[in-house]
Amino acid sequence: MATLTESRKNTLRRAIQAIVGKSAVVSDPEELLVYESDGLTLFRALADFVVFPTSTEQVAALVRLANQEGLPFVARGAGTGLSGGCLPAEGGLVISLSRMTRIVEVDYDNQLAVVEPGLVNLHLSWAVGPRGYYYAPDPSSQQACTIGGNIANNSGGPHTLKYGVTTNHVLGLEVVLPDGEVVWLGGKMRDPQGYDLVGIFVGSEGTFGIATKIVVRLLRKPQAVKTILAVFDEIEKASEAVSAIIGRGLVPAALEMIDQVTIQAVEDAFGCGYPRDAAAALLIELDGLAAGIDAQAERVGAACVEAGAREVRTAKDEAERQLLWKGRKSAFGAYGRVSPAYLVMDGVIPRTKLPYVLRRVNEIVAAANLRVGNVFHAGDGNLHPNILYDPRRPGEEERVVQAGAEILKVCAEVGGSISGEHGIGLEKMDYMPFIFSPADLATMHRVKEAFNPRGLCNPGKIFPTKKSCVEVGPAYRAHPIEEQGLAQRF
Amino acid sequence: MAHASTLEPLASPHRLTMLEGVDEGVNTCVHCGLCLSYCPTYSELGTEMDSPRGRIFLIASLAEGRIALTDSVVSHLSLCLDCRACESVCPSGVPYGRLIEAAKAEIERQRPGGPLRRLFRWVNFDLLLPRPRLLGLAASALRLYQRSGLQRLVRATGLLRLLPGTLSAWEALLPELPPWGGGTLPEHVPARGAVRARVGFVEGCVQRVVFGAHNQASVRLLARSGAEVRIPREAACCGALHAHAGERQRARALARKMIEVFERASVEAIIVNAAGCGAHMKAYGHLLRDDAVYHARAERFAAKVRDLSEYLAQRPPVGALGRLPLTVTYHDPCHLVHGQKVRVQARQLLQAVPGLQLVELKEADWCCGSAGIYNLTQPEMAGRLLERKVNHLLATGAEAVVTANPGCIIQLALGLRARGSAMKVLHLGEVLDEAYRRGGVGEG
Numbered sequence: 001m002a003t004l005t006e007s008r009k010n011t012l013r014r015a016i017q018a019i020v021g022k023s024a025v026v027s028d029p030e031e032l033l034v035y036e037s038d039g040l041t042l043f044r045a046l047a048d049f050v051v052f053p054t055s056t057e058q059v060a061a062l063v064r065l066a067n068q069e070g071l072p073f074v075a076r077g078a079g080t081g082l083s084g085g086c087l088p089a090e091g092g093l094v095i096s097l098s099r100m101t102r103i104v105e106v107d108y109d110n111q112l113a114v115v116e117p118g119l120v121n122l123h124l125s126w127a128v129g130p131r132g133y134y135y136a137p138d139p140s141s142q143q144a145c146t147i148g149g150n151i152a153n154n155s156g157g158p159h160t161l162k163y164g165v166t167t168n169h170v171l172g173l174e175v176v177l178p179d180g181e182v183v184w185l186g187g188k189m190r191d192p193q194g195y196d197l198v199g200i201f202v203g204s205e206g207t208f209g210i211a212t213k214i215v216v217r218l219l220r221k222p223q224a225v226k227t228i229l230a231v232f233d234e235i236e237k238a239s240e241a242v243s244a245i246i247g248r249g250l251v252p253a254a255l256e257m258i259d260q261v262t263i264q265a266v267e268d269a270f271g272c273g274y275p276r277d278a279a280a281a282l283l284i285e286l287d288g289l290a291a292g293i294d295a296q297a298e299r300v301g302a303a304c305v306e307a308g309a310r311e312v313r314t315a316k317d318e319a320e321r322q323l324l325w326k327g328r329k330s331a332f333g334a335y336g337r338v339s340p341a342y343l344v345m346d347g348v349i350p351r352t353k354l355p356y357v358l359r360r361v362n363e364i365v366a367a368a369n370l371r372v373g374n375v376f377h378a379g380d381g382n383l384h385p386n387i388l389y390d391p392r393r394p395g396e397e398e399r400v401v402q403a404g405a406e407i408l409k410v411c412a413e414v415g416g417s418i419s420g421e422h423g424i425g426l427e428k429m430d431y432m433p434f435i436f437s438p439a440d441l442a443t444m445h446r447v448k449e450a451f452n453p454r455g456l457c458n459p460g461k462i463f464p465t466k467k468s469c470v471e472v473g474p475a476y477r478a479h480p481i482e483e484q485g486l487a488q489r490f
Numbered sequence: 491m492a493h494a495s496t497l498e499p500l501a502s503p504h505r506l507t508m509l510e511g512v513d514e515g516v517n518t519c520v521h522c523g524l525c526l527s528y529c530p531t532y533s534e535l536g537t538e539m540d541s542p543r544g545r546i547f548l549i550a551s552l553a554e555g556r557i558a559l560t561d562s563v564v565s566h567l568s569l570c571l572d573c574r575a576c577e578s579v580c581p582s583g584v585p586y587g588r589l590i591e592a593a594k595a596e597i598e599r600q601r602p603g604g605p606l607r608r609l610f611r612w613v614n615f616d617l618l619l620p621r622p623r624l625l626g627l628a629a630s631a632l633r634l635y636q637r638s639g640l641q642r643l644v645r646a647t648g649l650l651r652l653l654p655g656t657l658s659a660w661e662a663l664l665p666e667l668p669p670w671g672g673g674t675l676p677e678h679v680p681a682r683g684a685v686r687a688r689v690g691f692v693e694g695c696v697q698r699v700v701f702g703a704h705n706q707a708s709v710r711l712l713a714r715s716g717a718e719v720r721i722p723r724e725a726a727c728c729g730a731l732h733a734h735a736g737e738r739q740r741a742r743a744l745a746r747k748m749i750e751v752f753e754r755a756s757v758e759a760i761i762v763n764a765a766g767c768g769a770h771m772k773a774y775g776h777l778l779r780d781d782a783v784y785h786a787r788a789e790r791f792a793a794k795v796r797d798l799s800e801y802l803a804q805r806p807p808v809g810a811l812g813r814l815p816l817t818v819t820y821h822d823p824c825h826l827v828h829g830q831k832v833r834v835q836a837r838q839l840l841q842a843v844p845g846l847q848l849v850e851l852k853e854a855d856w857c858c859g860s861a862g863i864y865n866l867t868q869p870e871m872a873g874r875l876l877e878r879k880v881n882h883l884l885a886t887g888a889e890a891v892v893t894a895n896p897g898c899i900i901q902l903a904l905g906l907r908a909r910g911s912a913m914k915v916l917h918l919g920e921v922l923d924e925a926y927r928r929g930g931v932g933e934g
């Protein structure tokens with residue numbers, strides 16, 4: 001990052017203020033510092049300005065200014081991302097959408113809503129809840145993360161198992177393209193003609209432009225919901241139960257696993273009702289028509305008992321159900337009770353490989369002399385080993401990163417993937433070759449170039465195109481695709 | 491890989507050695523951000539420096555000497571309401587209230603401000619609050635001012651603008667003070683019927699002069715519950731306002747005094763009907779943790795402190811509840827719901843009253859902007875939050891809003907008055923006392 005001279009900074013500040021007003025620009029070093037990380041504190045990068053637009057026009061004007069001045073820019077939602085996606089890797093502008101939080105329109109008849117990108121995920125469900133609707137994608141961070149961040153990362157959540165990820169719930173997008181042009185991708189129709197550009201944009205991690213309006217589907221709340229807690233004395237038995245349930249042709253809305261380290265942390269946090277001495281628990285939710293749901297619950301219970309569950313119980317009311325979910329959804333944050341920092345891995349594996357991979361995770365982490373807590377979307381095979389560490393201890397950051405890489409390698413080897421939902425961002429750029437061939441990467445790069453030819457929009461992510469100014473614990477290692485001569489660091 | 495983008499530690503002469511005990515607190519924060527949308531100031535501004543996660547980061551960076559206490563850092567930390575809503579949602583258990591109080595104390599130490607600000611703080615924190623009689627006198631002067639027509643004259647002529655900012659804020663906030671009637675409570679109030687407990691009651695500083703009637707109602711309820719009530723006159727001010735405003739030494743001195751006074755009264759529980767005072771007194775152990783003589787005594791004191799609603803929910807008053815046909819809503823004082831985790835008790839007590847209908851308030855547990863003396867020091871943000879609160883209050887259609895903290899009562903009344911609403915603001919104690927009075931008619 002070329003550091004801006006004081007006079008250039010002043011000129012730029014004035015130009016930005018002319019677009020958004022004085023109280024919508026931040027450039028004091030102390031204030032910028034607060035924006036140096038997202039939910040993953042392993043990476044840090046400083047912006048030159050953080051800007052708070054309130055309309056599509058302002059976003060577009062900012063992007064045009066950035067183009068004119070050759071300044072990199074990146075969108076930021078709530079900064080709960082776990083891969084460094086919203087960090088200004090090369091300085092420049094952070095365009096925060098935190099002041100664009102309106103629900104523009106709700107169309108109950110057509111079961112859709114048009115929202116601004118800074119709207120908090122859960123706030124949408126709160127707004128339409130009284131009419132019996134909700135927004136299905138429910139990342140565990142839903143009380144804070146934004147719909148804009150969700151579409152960029154194609155976020156999932158516990159209920160993804162039955163309802164799909166974010167992309168299955170987005171119909172259209174108003175986007176400020178990387179050159180400042182405003183376009184609509186998709187719209188309010190269910191089956192738009194032509195290329196599925198919405199599908200391309202969702203999951204592009206903020207590198208294809210900035211979404212300024214989002215048309216999302218709303219679902220009717222299910223008639224009946226049953227939430228089951230199955231408790232195990234051995235983690236292998238819990239893993240087997242997962243396959244047993246799916247193997248019986250049951251499709252729970254959610255099927256989550258939570259291990260002992262995590263159970264103890266969330267019990268300390270909110271006393272949610274998980275037994276502290278359990279090696280692992282499964283949180284299983286069934287929903288749908290009231291008729292038949294009890295029979296399904298019984299079959300789920302039977303599968304768990306057969307796999308060796310020591311206890312299976314059903315939440316007796318909505319309060320108990322909410323409490324169990326609160327525990328599950330607070331898990332990452334609750335690690336603060338047992339460790340000053342954690343690195344969450346986001347590997348995906350075939351469900352049947354669960355016992356093997358969990359064993360390997362434990363071995364890898366133990367060999368690195370670290371601890372791990374597991375809480376994850378077991379039904380999807382989307383693992384979240386959380387490696388606990390203390391950044392103040394010399395050398396620990398390096399060991400964490402190394403162990404994380406080994407875990408992802410194992411996931412790739414068993415036929416899985418390196419990211420289920422948290423995105424590649426800065427964190428996993430180096431691991432892309434675990435699952436993609438040079439030809440794959442080159443193709444993806446061409447798609448990116450089509451949207452973002454100048455590379456000013458969220459640079460330094462996904463592909464290591466340029467030298468980035470991000471500070472990380474571990475030292476620089478040559479990226480495999482550099483070694484293969486596919487990309488170069490400048 | 492370049493490292494240029496990270497700030498070098500500043501060679502700060504002000505490295506915050508005074509930020510006692512902050513280390514463990516800031517390290518508990520894992521930066522997950524789940525607190526963001528529950529923070530009133532973040533919700534209004536959308537800026538992370540004005541969110542719990544951002545402020546913790548600022549405090550950590552100060553403690554590490556990465557940044558200095560610049561104007562902008564001071565402004566973001568000072569804008570915190572200390573409402574502690576973030577603590578209620580933090581999975582990691584960051585003791586946020588302690589962190590922000592430590593930071594505010596450091597700000598006071600490094601930046602006591604100009605002579606006018608110091609005078610204002612001295613008059614309030616050193617002179618008036620700890621001395622009930624002087625505070626009473628000042629209140630009488632205000633009453634005279636309000637009743638003599640002078641207030642109208644001052645408001646009408648714009649004389650206010652000549653007063654320094656904070657004073658004009660005080661003036662705008664003055665509640666309609668009740669005429670000086672009831673006098674202070676006696677030092678002993680006997681139980682009604684069989685004696686089941688002996689408790690102390692904290693009259694409070696502001697509470698005593700402004701809301702004597704609430705205190706009287708509260709003590710009547712305690713007596714009905716079978717408590718013999720001690721109300722030591724020397725119990726002056728608990729020091730909560732001092733601690734929130736960064737006046738730590740003063741706060742400690744006042745805490746020691748409270749502890750001594752209530753030790754002499756030898757009571758099994760110490761009841762308070764002001765949420766801010768209760769939360770603060772429950773944390774005396776932490777406040778005096780380095781005081782060899784007082785630490786253990788402070789812990790014992792703190793363990794006895796109960797909010798009125800908390801106590802009454804466990805030991806309900808004896809006697810019949812009369813009909814009180816009223817639609818009310820309930821506003822959670824921050825320092826009750828977040829500071830003391832007391833949420834359901836007041837609602838349960840209200841729901842037990844025949845004829846009374848309780849409607850839930852949207853964002854009931856959000857700060858109203860009162861926050862100790864916040865409405866005086868940060869009038870703009872306080873005003874925004876008050877407007878938000880009043881919008882929700884009006885949407886309930888209730889005839890009255892019930893709450894349990896003097897600051898909230900003043901603030902809500904102010905907001906409703908400004909909007910021309912007739913909605914009443916009542917203390918929980920008043921409502922329950924009235925219900926029992928009605929139930930007891932004819933009891934003799």
Ligand SMILES: Cc1cc2nc3c(=O)[nH]c(=O)nc-3n(C[C@H](O)[C@H](O)[C@H](O)COP(=O)(O)OP(=O)(O)OC[C@H]3O[C@@H](n4cnc5c(N)ncnc54)[C@H](O)[C@@H]3O)c2cc1C
Nearest residue numbers: 077078079080081085140146148149152155156206211421
């Ligand atoms: C406790 C915790 C639990 C989590 N649980 C889950 C989970 O269950 N499932 C899951 O998938 N994730 C989870 N996450 C990760 C994270 O919350 C999601 O990735 C979320 O979608 C990020 O949203 P955000 O608003 O915080 O975005 P940010 O972190 O601010 O940004 C994320 C990415 O989105 C881009 N972006 C933001 N807004 C826009 C926009 N308007 N247009 C274009 N790009 C934009 C940014 O540039 C960045 O690349 C969790 C995180 C935490 C801390």
